[in-house]
Amino acid sequence: MLRVGLTGGIATGKSYVRARLEALGARTIDADLLARDVVAPGTPGLAAIAARFGPRVLDASGRLDRASLAEVVFGDTEARRELEAIVHPRVYAAIDAWFASLIASGRAPSGLRMSRSSSRPRTPAISTSSSSRSARPPNRCGAYRHATGRRPRRARRRLAAQWPIEEKARQADYVIRTDGTFAETDAQVEDVYRSLCQRAERVGPD
Numbered sequence: 001m002l003r004v005g006l007t008g009g010i011a012t013g014k015s016y017v018r019a020r021l022e023a024l025g026a027r028t029i030d031a032d033l034l035a036r037d038v039v040a041p042g043t044p045g046l047a048a049i050a051a052r053f054g055p056r057v058l059d060a061s062g063r064l065d066r067a068s069l070a071e072v073v074f075g076d077t078e079a080r081r082e083l084e085a086i087v088h089p090r091v092y093a094a095i096d097a098w099f100a101s102l103i104a105s106g107r108a109p110s111g112l113r114m115s116r117s118s119s120r121p122r123t124p125a126i127s128t129s130s131s132s133r134s135a136r137p138p139n140r141c142g143a144y145r146h147a148t149g150r151r152p153r154r155a156r157r158r159l160a161a162q163w164p165i166e167e168k169a170r171q172a173d174y175v176i177r178t179d180g181t182f183a184e185t186d187a188q189v190e191d192v193y194r195s196l197c198q199r200a201e202r203v204g205p206d
Contacts, residue, residue: 009128009129012128013178015030017185027102038090038094045086125171126173126174126192
């Protein structure tokens with residue numbers, strides 16, 4: 001069994017690549033969605049964030065105000081690290097619990113399992129990458145258009161705060177370039193999936 005991390009920068013096609021890998025047979029989980037779950041109302045994660053950053057990061061209903069929190073952490077490296085120290089361990093624990101539930105339920109396929117992570121993944125890793133995110137075609141990049149079209153300065157700050165995408169690509173075992181056509185991306189995904197399945201056969205079961 002092989003566990004694989006899928007990473008990349010904002011609007012580099014991670015969700016699309018994850019969906020394609022799942023269509024090919026990989027079991028996948030989205031760490032970005034888990035990051036929302038672990039700070040949902042009533043969770044210890046949200047309580048920890050409120051204790052650290054105060055009521056300014058909560059909305060009138062007591063939910064996390066992501067825009068307000070972003071204003072705090074994306075301009076302050078230490079604050080961002082403190083937020084990551086609250087959120088990331090809880091996300092990793094949720095991923096481990098997901099793997100355990102697959103095994104316990106007998107739904108875990110032999111071979112390959114995927115997780116998508118916005119932080120540095122465990123190896124082997126796949127990195128999605130585009131040579132120029134701001135120039136990507138509209139039909140490939142609605143999320144980036146939404147982020148930059150409405151709040152360009154905030155989007156730039158988030159991009160600047162991320163681990164450099166070039167470094168993610170350099171560290172990864174596989175790189176899928178997503179600034180071409182859907183067909184070109186699909187062909188790369190299929191090549192990577194075949195390679196990972198072969199690798200999983202060599203690794204064998206846990």
